[in-house]
Amino acid sequence: MYGTVARMRLKPGAEALFDAQMKSMSNLALGDLGWVSTMIYRSDDDAREVWMVVVFDSRESYQANAARPNQDMHYRLMRGCLESDPEWHDGEIVGQLPGDWLLRTKETEWGRHEG
Numbered sequence: 001m002y003g004t005v006a007r008m009r010l011k012p013g014a015e016a017l018f019d020a021q022m023k024s025m026s027n028l029a030l031g032d033l034g035w036v037s038t039m040i041y042r043s044d045d046d047a048r049e050v051w052m053v054v055v056f057d058s059r060e061s062y063q064a065n066a067a068r069p070n071q072d073m074h075y076r077l078m079r080g081c082l083e084s085d086p087e088w089h090d091g092e093i094v095g096q097l098p099g100d101w102l103l104r105t106k107e108t109e110w111g112r113h114e115g
Helices: 015-025 059-066 069-079 101-112
Strands: 002-009 035-042 049-056 087-092
Touching (some): 015 069
Antiparallel strands (some): 002 087, 035 049
């Protein structure tokens, strides 16, 4: 898998517009393009600081998505909400914990130490 982490700072008052844009993008059919997931985090310390994590099934899918003609339009809409260009951190995903790892760890490892 391959993806990017983007650190962004929203313009004052742009939070609602940014949220609406991200929700509208959830209607895009990107699964056929190798897209796996997108997560957006908002800082507890500063509601205008957000991080976006985007995952694709491969570097090739990621690059093909970036080259789509309408991807630039989506970027420009998002960029209009930002104080400056995002910090992009692209890379190969080399590890992932399964969604139930904590439950399984609790049942096996933690269970042995009780009592």
